[in-house]
Amino acid sequence: MEKNKVHRLRRVFVWELPVRIYHWLNALCIVALIATGLYIGSPLVLQSSSEASEKFFMGWVKTIHFIAAFLFFFNFAFRIYWGFVGNKYADWRNFIPTNKHYFKEMWQVFKMDIFMMKGKEHLSVGHNAVAGFSYFITFILFLIQCITGFGLYAAMSNFWFAKLFAWVPTLFGGDILLRQVHHWTTWLFILFTVVHVYLVFYHDYVEGRGEISSMGGGWKFIEDEVFDEVKAEKQKKLQEKKEKMEAQMKPLT
Amino acid sequence: MSTIAPKSTPTYYDEVVRKGYTRRDFAKFCAMMGAYLGLSQSGLAQVTEALKTKPRVPVIWLHFQECTCCSESFIRSSHPMVADILLDQISLDYTETLMAASGFQAEEAMKNTMEKYKGEYILCVEGSVPTAADGVYCMIGGKTSMQILEEAAAGAKAIIAWGSCACNGCVQAAAPNPTSATPIHKLVSGKPIIKVPGCPPIGEVMAGVIVHVVAFGRIPELDGLGRPKAFYSKRVHDTCYRRPFYDAGLFVETFDDENARKGYCLYKVGCKGPSTYNACGVTKWNNGTSFPIQSGHGCFGCSEENYWDNGRIYSRASAFPGFGIEATADKVGKVALGVTAVALAAHAVATNVRKHKLIHNLEKEGQQSEKDLENENI
Ligand code: SF4
Ligand code: SF4
Numbered sequence: 001m002e003k004n005k006v007h008r009l010r011r012v013f014v015w016e017l018p019v020r021i022y023h024w025l026n027a028l029c030i031v032a033l034i035a036t037g038l039y040i041g042s043p044l045v046l047q048s049s050s051e052a053s054e055k056f057f058m059g060w061v062k063t064i065h066f067i068a069a070f071l072f073f074f075n076f077a078f079r080i081y082w083g084f085v086g087n088k089y090a091d092w093r094n095f096i097p098t099n100k101h102y103f104k105e106m107w108q109v110f111k112m113d114i115f116m117m118k119g120k121e122h123l124s125v126g127h128n129a130v131a132g133f134s135y136f137i138t139f140i141l142f143l144i145q146c147i148t149g150f151g152l153y154a155a156m157s158n159f160w161f162a163k164l165f166a167w168v169p170t171l172f173g174g175d176i177l178l179r180q181v182h183h184w185t186t187w188l189f190i191l192f193t194v195v196h197v198y199l200v201f202y203h204d205y206v207e208g209r210g211e212i213s214s215m216g217g218g219w220k221f222i223e224d225e226v227f228d229e230v231k232a233e234k235q236k237k238l239q240e241k242k243e244k245m246e247a248q249m250k251p252l253t
Numbered sequence: 254m255s256t257i258a259p260k261s262t263p264t265y266y267d268e269v270v271r272k273g274y275t276r277r278d279f280a281k282f283c284a285m286m287g288a289y290l291g292l293s294q295s296g297l298a299q300v301t302e303a304l305k306t307k308p309r310v311p312v313i314w315l316h317f318q319e320c321t322c323c324s325e326s327f328i329r330s331s332h333p334m335v336a337d338i339l340l341d342q343i344s345l346d347y348t349e350t351l352m353a354a355s356g357f358q359a360e361e362a363m364k365n366t367m368e369k370y371k372g373e374y375i376l377c378v379e380g381s382v383p384t385a386a387d388g389v390y391c392m393i394g395g396k397t398s399m400q401i402l403e404e405a406a407a408g409a410k411a412i413i414a415w416g417s418c419a420c421n422g423c424v425q426a427a428a429p430n431p432t433s434a435t436p437i438h439k440l441v442s443g444k445p446i447i448k449v450p451g452c453p454p455i456g457e458v459m460a461g462v463i464v465h466v467v468a469f470g471r472i473p474e475l476d477g478l479g480r481p482k483a484f485y486s487k488r489v490h491d492t493c494y495r496r497p498f499y500d501a502g503l504f505v506e507t508f509d510d511e512n513a514r515k516g517y518c519l520y521k522v523g524c525k526g527p528s529t530y531n532a533c534g535v536t537k538w539n540n541g542t543s544f545p546i547q548s549g550h551g552c553f554g555c556s557e558e559n560y561w562d563n564g565r566i567y568s569r570a571s572a573f574p575g576f577g578i579e580a581t582a583d584k585v586g587k588v589a590l591g592v593t594a595v596a597l598a599a600h601a602v603a604t605n606v607r608k609h610k611l612i613h614n615l616e617k618e619g620q621q622s623e624k625d626l627e628n629e630n631i
Contacts, residue, residue, distance in 0.1 A: 043502060
């Protein structure tokens with residue numbers, strides 16, 4: 001067997017602990033919310049010989065839904081905050097395009113990962129541009145789900161926080177439409193979850209950088225060559241800048 | 254029927270006495286209204302005082318596209334005094350359904366009230382206004398309902414929109430809404446409008462709203478959608494006596510099953526109580542006799558906007574515009590999930606084909622390292 005080129009990998013700390021905690025708490029909440037939410041929408045018909053007063057099954061399902069909803073909301077709010085104070089991979093600019101480069105990378109990802117075209121594989125250590133942008137869309141879904149959910153909840157609560165959402169049913173002209181939007185958005189969450197899990201496996205498989213485990217320990221493993229490339233690129237830029245400056249200086253001397 | 258109000262207008266109490274009611278009857282009536290409105294002792298005293306001393310407020314009651322069930326509900330409201338005093342000719346200067354006058358005389362009466370009590374009368378509207386084809390679908394005395402509404406609204410102190418028709422168009426506005434039936438708040442601006450939705454609204458609720466306006470001289474506190482908070486701030490679900498079954502998770506599945514006999518919750522047979530704001534669970538209907546859920550039928554959601562088009566009556570799932578009437582969130586969701594699964598499977602296959610070399614190299618590399626470890630020739 002001929003000897004293969006073996007890459008040297010360097011450990012990069014990508015996902016800080018707060019990001020990882022956020023991720024798993026979020027995952028837990030979403031699973032709980034989807035499961036209880038679908039159950040509330042269409043509960044099973046239970047048979048019971050005991051008195052209704054001794055049972056509180058639907059009540060518990062709803063309680064879990066509401067507790068998970070509060071956790072989900074504050075966890076989400078925390079993540080937004082962390083988008084401003086976290087490391088570069090957690091920064092909000094990963095999610096919202098702010099420059100041309102972002103769109104270029106998106107196109108690159110589409111070409112390589114979705115249309116499966118041949119060419120140079122793109123590299124992103126944290127989120128790639130498409131993933132980042134898709135998370136931005138999920139953040140909007142989060143927001144829709146929080147607003148519609150707490151809007152439905154407001155009428156039955158005395159908690160000031162829930163009361164903040166009392167305007168929502170007004171906006172939708174009542175609970176019926178509001179409930180529909182909440183229910184339909186649930187399915188977008190389900191679809192997102194499926195695609196998300198698939199893509200994590202996909203990236204782990206074709207990149208071999210520890211995509212799956214990165215949400216556990218926070219590390220990804222990046223080839224040494226990548227560091228050299230980045231260094232070379234930086235130097236090239238610096239060189240160009242220097243040359244440009246020199247060209248400007250020349251007429252003065 | 255005295256179509257023109259007398260010069261020195263009698264108070265409500267004067268009329269009560271004239272009609273042969275006792276003081277005690279009057280006090281009971283006031284107490285009942287106070288209770289419906291959720292008033293405190295002092296509020297109750299205020300109501301009593303106002304009905305005793307204030308001259309009656311003139312009311313014009315218009316009927317447009319509707320079935321008159323709102324009027325029916327009102328005159329059947331539990332306390333006879335409601336019909337006798339609030340609705341009798343004393344209070345009502347114009348209402349097609351109940352007034353004796355007709356034709357020219359009736360129109361005269363309305364004109365007189367509008368002129369004489371400009372800015373003072375209360376305008377009650379039952380029914381929606383068709384705006385298609387210049388409003389020809391509903392004309393009274395040679396005028397379109399739109400014209401009549403505009404004229405009557407101009408001098409009104411406040412407007413009460415009775416029933417779902419006036420509040421959101423009700424059945425006439427259901428798709429495809431051939432007459433462009435339009436609710437009142439979309440046609441009149443600059444006047445306080447009280448929405449009292451329901452098909453029909455509960456008679457006691459209607460009486461309560463009128464008493465409030467009369468007694469306090471101002472409209473009751475309204476919620477974001479313009480409905481009196483005293484009656485529409487709770488969902489039917491929150492006051493439903495079957496709620497313990499809901500919380501226990503015990504549901505009726507078909508109307509003739511064992512669970513139905515046991516009186517379980519009607520959620521799964523389409524009860525809209527969880528999304529309907531109304532006082533049915535508390536006030537009930539027909540002198541507090543019963544209400545739909547008590548009779549074994551789920552709430553219809555009749556006081557909610559657009560309730561005719563909001564999906565099926567006997568299922569919780571609602572139709573979604575653009576996906577056909579049979580589509581429910583869960584059905585579409587399951588199909589989408591299936592499509593996604595197929596797409597991902599296809600993507601997985603494509604990955605293994607198109608990126609074969611890449612993956613192969615990764616595997617080789619891994620195997621190489623494995624070997625190196627074993628041979629210790631790192
Ligand atoms: S609101 Fe609905 S119920 Fe009332 S009069 Fe109109 S059709 Fe009848
Ligand atoms: S019958 Fe309807 S309103 Fe009553 S508890 Fe069940 S779902 Fe709620």
